[in-house]
Amino acid sequence: MEIGQDQYPHYESVIAAARKAGPVAVALAHPCDAYALEAALDAARLGLIEPILVGPGERIRSAAEAARLDIAALPLVDTEHSHASAARAVQLVREGKAAALMKGSLHTDELMAAVVAADTGLRTARRLSHCFVMEVPGRSAPLIITDAAINIAPTLNEKADIVQNAIDLAHVLEFGEVRVAILAAVETVSAKMPSTIDAAALCKMADRGQITGAVLDGPLAMDNAIDPGAAAIKHLVSDVAGRANVLVAPDLEAGNMLAKSLTFMAGAAAAGIVLGARVPLILTSRADSVAARLASCAVAVLVARRKLDGARILGG
Structure with a gap:
């Protein structure tokens, strides 16, 4: 999946570097609409991230079915509501099961509240x-x-x-x-x-x-x-x-x-x-282009990789 080297040459370089570094596990908080699922699937297909879907299982599967998206291969952690999704996604990071967070279809302040929580967050x-x-x-x-x-x-x-x-x-x-x-x-x-x-x-x-x-x-x-x-x-x-x-x-x-x-x-x-925070957080908007969504994931991968191993990634 190319995003247009002529139009986005710098993003192409960042994405290429992230693909070379290898995907990282990303906890996707509350992906209960087609936009959030498409963003994760696009990045996964490009080899940037390994998404872990965190949210109400029935709602997520219904959204995927309505948009004709295949999420069968993705792990899904079932939660009751958006606040629980944010808290569980953060917990996955604390448990070492994810190296980055990604906002799904919940409000940014809900996710950030879980991130900055004094005893259970990622500050x-x-x-x-x-x-x-x-x-x-x-x-x-x-x-x-x-x-x-x-x-x-x-x-x-x-x-x-x-x-x-x-x-x-x-x-x-x-x-x-x-x-x-x-x-x-x-x-x-x-x-x-x-x-x-x-x-x-x-x-x-x-x-x-x-x-x-x-x-x-x-x-x-x-x-x-x-x-x-x-x-x-x-x-x-x-x-x-x-x-x-x-x-x-x-x-x-x-x-x-x-x-x-x-x-x-x-x-x-x-x-x-x-x-x-302890890990990078990917915040995307419905108004974002595909290029911007993929580049957001790529930047997070590079930051996460630097945190994980301190390796020099860009430039070989």
């Missing part, structure tokens, strides 16, 4: 955050945008974790030099705009070794973060300005609007993943 010392790995037409490399789905109005310390999660993901995807732009509406620090103060503080945290693995700059407006001409007009001289490959939004609303604008107005594809 680590790191704040959970969401990353979009964007395939943007005309760009020579993929672009990471964070956080567009989890942290509504993150504090400075939470932003530090959000940045570090994105940097770690960029290294798994072997971006080479990771160049992080801390976005704001302007490129100057202003007491009237708290996002610019946070941006400056994050850059200083990187200078002091509190954030590692990348070059940071900010505050940067969107244009002078990604466009060399715009950066030159503003006389911005840095390794990041005009060349950023990781964009950190000031809050969820800005990040979500940025990612969706690229998707629906610029023809980009967005592969989504949640980081910071």
Whole structure:
């Protein structure tokens, strides 16, 4: 199953690397509709994941039958309802039976509640955050945008974790030099705009070794973060300005609007993943293209493999 090398060359590379690494077991929480089942089956057929269906067995089988999907070969763990599905999927991870989680047809907050539960969840010392790995037409490399789905109005310390999660993901995807732009509406620090103060503080945290693995700059407006001409007009001289490959939004609303604008107005594809837990979480949307769904699974496989064995995957 090819997703279109001409249209999605970066995703093709990520998927190829994940296939080479080998599939990982994925606990699919509450896949009670055709969309969730199709997403899992497509990824399984491509050799990316080994899905474990977790949810009400009768509902899952009925949904598969109605959509003419063959799930006979997939293991199914029966649960009573969506909350139980989320809890059992998390438990499978804790038992070592799954190396990643995937959202089915339940609400994101239901799955996240099970993930962050104090005694039974999958939390680590790191704040959970969401990353979009964007395939943007005309760009020579993929672009990471964070956080567009989890942290509504993150504090400075939470932003530090959000940045570090994105940097770690960029290294798994072997971006080479990771160049992080801390976005704001302007490129100057202003007491009237708290996002610019946070941006400056994050850059200083990187200078002091509190954030590692990348070059940071900010505050940067969107244009002078990604466009060399715009950066030159503003006389911005840095390794990041005009060349950023990781964009950190000031809050969820800005990040979500940025990612969706690229998707629906610029023809980009967005592969989504949640980081910071013991295992990666695959979050897909009904509006996602097949390419984005498969790339989400592939990114999760690479992250899971890195956690499992620390192997260098991309680039042989």
